[in-house]
Amino acid sequence: MNKVHMDFPILKRLVKAGKHLIYLDSAATSQKPLVVIDAMDAYYKEMNANIHRGVHALAEEATQAYESARMRIGDFIGVKDPREIIFTKNTTESINLVAKTWARQALGKDDLIILTPMEHHSNLVPWQILAAEKDLELDFIDLTPDGLLDLNCYERLLERKPKLVAFTHMSNVLGTINPVKEMISMAHQAGSVTLLDAAQSVPHMSVNMKELDVDFAAFSAHKMCGPTGIGILYGKAELLSGMPVFLGGGDMIKKVALRSFQPNDLPHKFEAGTPPIAEAIGFGVAVDYLSGIGMDQIAAYERELTAYAIERLEEVPGVTVYGPKVEDRGGLVSFTLEGIHPHDVAQILDGEGIAIRAGHHCAMPLHQNLGITASSRASFYLYNTRADVDALVDGLYKVNKVFH
Amino acid sequence: MDDLYREIIVDRYKNPRFKGTIQGGNVNFEDENPLCGDQIRIDLKVDEFGTIVEAAYDGHGCAISQASADLLLESVIGKNVEIVKKMTKQDILDMLGIELGPVRLKCALLPLKVIKAGIYGLKAADDSLVDD
Ligand SMILES: Cc1ncc(COP(=O)(O)O)c(C=O)c1O
Numbered sequence: 001m002n003k004v005h006m007d008f009p010i011l012k013r014l015v016k017a018g019k020h021l022i023y024l025d026s027a028a029t030s031q032k033p034l035v036v037i038d039a040m041d042a043y044y045k046e047m048n049a050n051i052h053r054g055v056h057a058l059a060e061e062a063t064q065a066y067e068s069a070r071m072r073i074g075d076f077i078g079v080k081d082p083r084e085i086i087f088t089k090n091t092t093e094s095i096n097l098v099a100k101t102w103a104r105q106a107l108g109k110d111d112l113i114i115l116t117p118m119e120h121h122s123n124l125v126p127w128q129i130l131a132a133e134k135d136l137e138l139d140f141i142d143l144t145p146d147g148l149l150d151l152n153c154y155e156r157l158l159e160r161k162p163k164l165v166a167f168t169h170m171s172n173v174l175g176t177i178n179p180v181k182e183m184i185s186m187a188h189q190a191g192s193v194t195l196l197d198a199a200q201s202v203p204h205m206s207v208n209m210k211e212l213d214v215d216f217a218a219f220s221a222h223k224m225c226g227p228t229g230i231g232i233l234y235g236k237a238e239l240l241s242g243m244p245v246f247l248g249g250g251d252m253i254k255k256v257a258l259r260s261f262q263p264n265d266l267p268h269k270f271e272a273g274t275p276p277i278a279e280a281i282g283f284g285v286a287v288d289y290l291s292g293i294g295m296d297q298i299a300a301y302e303r304e305l306t307a308y309a310i311e312r313l314e315e316v317p318g319v320t321v322y323g324p325k326v327e328d329r330g331g332l333v334s335f336t337l338e339g340i341h342p343h344d345v346a347q348i349l350d351g352e353g354i355a356i357r358a359g360h361h362c363a364m365p366l367h368q369n370l371g372i373t374a375s376s377r378a379s380f381y382l383y384n385t386r387a388d389v390d391a392l393v394d395g396l397y398k399v400n401k402v403f404h
Numbered sequence: 405m406d407d408l409y410r411e412i413i414v415d416r417y418k419n420p421r422f423k424g425t426i427q428g429g430n431v432n433f434e435d436e437n438p439l440c441g442d443q444i445r446i447d448l449k450v451d452e453f454g455t456i457v458e459a460a461y462d463g464h465g466c467a468i469s470q471a472s473a474d475l476l477l478e479s480v481i482g483k484n485v486e487i488v489k490k491m492t493k494q495d496i497l498d499m500l501g502i503e504l505g506p507v508r509l510k511c512a513l514l515p516l517k518v519i520k521a522g523i524y525g526l527k528a529a530d531d532s533l534v535d536d
Pocket residue numbers: 027028090091092093120122123168170171172197199200220362
């Protein structure tokens with residue numbers, strides 16, 4: 001792992017005052033290895049064509065590359081059937097797709113959706129929109145004081161026979177990794193469908209959708225060494241095939257007449273219009289890259305780095321670290337510095353070349369729950385090192401000095 | 405080291421002169437910057453000639469937004485509201501003595517936006533109030 005950072009050209013760049021970039025914002029978006037950038041470049045230089053339509057050589061090559069990426073991404077999450085791997089724009093679009101098709105058809109007045117207070121806005125607002133439209137009820141699993149989901153509360157909520165339980169695999173603020181396998185099985189016993197926001201988990205650990213037996217799952221390429229503009233919706237084929245279509249247009253149809261159309265087979269039924277082809281190819285190379293290193297290795301490395309970060313952060317006067325114990329969390333740490341706004345913290349660190357996130361991280365309700373309006377977050381990926389953590393801690397001492 | 409955090413900004417943030425409330429305020433407005441949760445409420449006492457005779461603010465947020473509020477109020481006391489209506493982004497930056505990127509500019513300009521919205525008696529503050 002100690003040479004991995006050399007695969008990422010951006011990490012060589014200098015930022016403020018000639019300082020080396022120390023990138024601690026991978027939970028927002030990860031950096032990209034050269035192999036991914038090169039693959040997308042090569043597509044435009046050598047293969048560019050629209051897919052699923054032409055019969056010429058380029059179109060065939062491009063279609064093959066696009067579909068091969070789908071297979072490899074499926075493999076990466078334990079899914080062999082390409083019909084279950086839908087390319088979308090990102091996690092947000094994947095969740096909205098389920099809300100606007102499956103849920104819109106399957107749920108009606110007074111039906112219950114169970115969520116958690118640690119959801120990113122993308123797994124909250126689509127359900128709020130649907131709830132307003134269909135007169136649904138939303139309820140939330142309580143958090144324990146150390147930032148875990150209260151499973152007793154979950155059990156009680158399940159007695160009310162929800163139609164859907166949707167939750168994040170890993171919180172992008174607390175870092176909590178939820179016991180999703182158990183939660184999915186409990187939901188199924190109660191007769192509910194499940195949706196997993198895997199935006200923060202699939203990039204950082206080995207996730208097998210078939211072992212989890214989850215019904216829907218969503219994640220984004222850009223958080224896992226891939227490009228922006230592309231994500232995945234995984235869905236069980238039997239659910240996807242019964243669902244109404246999402247966007248209408250080219251590619252998603254089998255036949256069109258003036259007043260009617262017949263939808264295409266899976267997965268194309270949900271991929272209307274020309275997709276992000278270069279991005280799909282880049283995404284395929286990103287999962288190859290991650291598999292080459294090993295997801296278990298990455299998870300273990302990040303855990304060790306996070307433990308070190310928490311230990312070092314807690315020695316800085318005025319620091320409060322949020323979230324559970326290291327055993328229950330992934331590679332990020334949110335914290336506040338007493339008397340200093342997170343934006344001021346981030347700005348002073350930026351002057352040292354250190355990039356962290358400050359704000360509500362698209363989780364305003366969770367911050368309310370913690371009793372703060374904003375926090376600072378350092379998030380790690382395979383290319384970060386202990387030296388990055390040391391630089392962060394030195395930077396925080398400087399912040400304290402500026403504000404004495 | 406950090407030009408942005410000039411002593412004046414940290415000092416005003418930590419030891420504000422105009423933070424609190426006033427009796428008999430007749431112009432007040434409150435707004436927030438949802439991006440970072442900065443929040444500012446400004447109360448003014450304006451006499452029959454339109455002169456600001458007393459001013460106070462309350463709120464929370466980053467050092468830039470809070471220092472900007474404190475410096476702004478110091479500069480407007482004794483002035484006519486018509487002069488405040490004409491204040492610009494540049495006036496605020498001159499007061500703070502720093503250059504700011506687009507994100508932090510919003511923090512710095514929030515107090516000016518709030519005071520103008522209050523003076524104009526608006527229901528909602530608008531970014532056009534602080535565009536030059
Ligand atoms: C837990 C979680 N869910 C969803 C998202 C949204 O991802 P995207 O913006 O790629 O749709 C994010 C990313 O910020 C996230 O951290």
